[in-house]
Amino acid sequence: MTDNDFDAASNFVQEKPWRLVNIVQSLRPYLAGGGIAVGSGCLWGYWVGYEWFYRPISPGPATHPLTALCLLLLGTSALLINRSTIFRGLSTGLIFVVLAFCLVWFVDLTFPVHISPFITPFQGSVTLDIQHGKSNSLGLNSLVLLVGTAASLIFYNARYLAAAQAFSFLAAFIPAVSLVGYLYGVENLYGAMSLWTALAGVCVGLSALCMTAEGGLLRYVLSPYSWGWVFRTQSVLGLIFPLALGFLILEVMRLNDHRVFGVYVVGNIWFILLMVGVSSFFLEKVDQQRRRSELKLLEAATQDQLTGLANRRKFFEFGRYEIQRIDRSNNNGLWLLMMDLDHFKNINDAAGHDMGDKVLVMVSRAMQKSVRSVDLVSRLGGEEFAVLLPDSTPDGAEHVANRILASVNSLCILGWTDIHGPVTLSIGCSRITPGSTLEDGMKSADSALYEAKRNGRNQLLMADSAGQSQYQ
Numbered sequence: 004m005t006d007n008d009f010d011a012a013s014n015f016v017q018e019k020p021w022r023l024v025n026i027v028q029s030l031r032p033y034l035a036g037g038g039i040a041v042g043s044g045c046l047w048g049y050w051v052g053y054e055w056f057y058r059p060i061s062p063g064p065a066t067h068p069l070t071a072l073c074l075l076l077l078g079t080s081a082l083l084i085n086r087s088t089i090f091r092g093l094s095t096g097l098i099f100v101v102l103a104f105c106l107v108w109f110v111d112l113t114f115p116v117h118i119s120p121f122i123t124p125f126q127g128s129v130t131l132d133i134q135h136g137k138s139n140s141l142g143l144n145s146l147v148l149l150v151g152t153a154a155s156l157i158f159y160n161a162r163y164l165a166a167a168q169a170f171s172f173l174a175a176f177i178p179a180v181s182l183v184g185y186l187y188g189v190e191n192l193y194g195a196m197s198l199w200t201a202l203a204g205v206c207v208g209l210s211a212l213c214m215t216a217e218g219g220l221l222r223y224v225l226s227p228y229s230w231g232w233v234f235r236t237q238s239v240l241g242l243i244f245p246l247a248l249g250f251l252i253l254e255v256m257r258l259n260d261h262r263v264f265g266v267y268v269v270g271n272i273w274f275i276l277l278m279v280g281v282s283s284f285f286l287e288k289v290d291q292q293r294r295r296s297e298l299k300l301l302e303a304a305t306q307d308q309l310t311g312l313a314n315r316r317k318f319f320e321f322g323r324y325e326i327q328r329i330d331r332s333n334n335n336g337l338w339l340l341m342m343d344l345d346h347f348k349n350i351n352d353a354a355g356h357d358m359g360d361k362v363l364v365m366v367s368r369a370m371q372k373s374v375r376s377v378d379l380v381s382r383l384g385g386e387e388f389a390v391l392l393p394d395s396t397p398d399g400a401e402h403v404a405n406r407i408l409a410s411v412n413s414l415c416i417l418g419w420t421d422i423h424g425p426v427t428l429s430i431g432c433s434r435i436t437p438g439s440t441l442e443d444g445m446k447s448a449d450s451a452l453y454e455a456k457r458n459g460r461n462q463l464l465m466a467d468s469a470g471q472s473q474y475q
């Protein structure tokens with residue numbers, strides 16, 4: 004694994020700052036302020052008798068004073084919610100006041116009673132409007148918008164972010180439909196909801212949505228990683244494309260050609276399919292990168308950096324796995340070679356550390372070439388190596404050990420062997436019998452290796468000839 008590979012892998016693993024979450028959360032007071040401004044503007048309009056402030060398009064729907072009051076209270080509640088305990092208490096109080104108003108409203112809408120006029124501020128103006136045949140009523144849409152926002156704030160206070168998000172989304176959705184109606188000039192879409200109610204409703208609904216940015220779905224939409232980018236790009240396109248297409252289609256339909264409605268349906272289906280296709284493309288790319296990084300991290304965790312051989316960790320993993328296998332099956336057994344380069348310190352001292360490293364790399368290659376593909380050569384540390392030979396025989400293990408001795412002896416390392424003679428190593432060999440542990444095998448092979456060193460180095464010693472016979 005090169006340094007660049009490692010950087011790429013660690014970039015992938017390191018957590019990036021989730022800045023967008025903070026940015027979206029910081030929008031909350033402004034949006035809540037928007038709701039407060041519109042709500043109080045409407046009430047002020049009723050107070051001074053300035054109609055435009057509560058009926059922006061005349062003759063069109065007006066913002067009912069109770070709706071304006073509730074929007075003002077909810078905006079204030081959203082503004083205070085993250086403050087000190089007193090303000091949070093006040094904020095909760097305001098939510099319950101709104102819910103109480105909504106209950107009265109609901110009773111009025113459901114049963115043949117009229118309680119709301121008793122709690123409505125500026126009821127006189129409302130009565131006058133109705134007498135003059137102007138629209139000024141409490142609508143079901145506004146009720147759902149207010150209850151949705153209030154529920155979202157309550158769930159936010161209880162830290163149920165996903166539920167808070169779902170309710171705020173619902174709350175903002177309803178006035179958003181009315182806004183589209185105003186944009187398209189289609190009365191059926193906005194019905195009895197005034198432009199001010201729609202604007203203030205979107206503001207308070209979105210302010211409730213913004214405060215939940217650290218959880219639920221929104222957190223993933225705001226992710227700093229590729230999937231967040233894909234989602235955001237698609238959300239913006241998903242907003243613009245159907246809106247623009249809808250606008251065009253509506254213009255054509257106004258000319259009484261209703262066949263273009265099919266174009267709208269097919270256009271949107273086509274658009275969704277395209278977006279899904281683009282998502283799959285990016286998802287696959289990200290997943291590919293993740294798979295590659297995982298592989299690199301796995302390699303880094305199990306490989307010796309200098310020689311590319313298996314490291315100590317891999318040696319123990321492989322050894323324990325193979326021991327389980329010989330315990331279960333009746334194969335020839337697992338053989339272990341413990342190996343140590345002779346007088347390696349001299350190489351470092353005489354020719355420098357770089358030459359020492361070069362020797363280690365070349366010796367590792369020679370060892371790797373001398374074994375079967377099922378064997379595992381590992382560097383346990385320094386100039387100490389080990390080979391695990393699964394399903395082998397005494398002759399087979401001896402043969403491999405001698406092949407390693409010969410191939411290391413015959414290495415030609417410019418700057419060392421040409422001046423100081425061949426590199427040599429000593430090997431101790433043991434068999435790991437069923438029921439014994441890897442540590443037992445290492446102990447026996449180490450003793451044999453120690454004897455080989457004492458006997459003059461550059462040789463193989465089987466554990467039995469070192470007086471510790473382990474195989475029959």
Ligand SMILES: Nc1nc2c(ncn2[C@@H]2O[C@H](COP(=O)(O)OP(=O)(O)OP(=O)(O)O)[C@@H](O)[C@H]2O)c(=O)[nH]1
Nearest residue numbers: 343344345346347348349351356357359360385386
């Ligand atoms: N160049 C290099 N040297 C290393 C590395 N790891 C350990 N060494 C050196 O290897 C040397 C091991 O020396 P010793 O333990 O005395 O062994 P030896 O000189 O081979 O002597 P015997 O084993 O008795 O034959 C030390 O000088 C370590 O600094 C490495 O990654 N690169």
